[in-house]
Amino acid sequence: MPIKKNESKKIIEKGKKRELIVVKKEEINLPLDKNAICPKCGNQGAYWEAAQTRAADEPETKFYICAKCGHRWREY
Numbered sequence: 001m002p003i004k005k006n007e008s009k010k011i012i013e014k015g016k017k018r019e020l021i022v023v024k025k026e027e028i029n030l031p032l033d034k035n036a037i038c039p040k041c042g043n044q045g046a047y048w049e050a051a052q053t054r055a056a057d058e059p060e061t062k063f064y065i066c067a068k069c070g071h072r073w074r075e076y
């Protein structure tokens with residue numbers, strides 16, 4: 001039955017795709033800021049992480065990690 005064969009192939013391809021996405025998310029488990037621009041390569045889109053500051057009255061500092069080149073920088 002050719003229809004059944006096509007169906008099973010589709011499911012396998014979908015499963016592979018889903019697996020790849022899960023692995024990628026585990027590698028970089030940070031939110032993506034689409035408006036952040038990398039100062040090194042100029043790529044728009046970077047992962048960010050809130051830095052822990054000791055002083056409670058200090059504003060929250062964000063660390064960015066470029067989604068393209070992996071450059072890290074800090075937002076003041």
Ligand SMILES: [Zn+2]
Pocket residue numbers: 038039040041042043066067068069070071
């Ligand atoms: Zn970059």
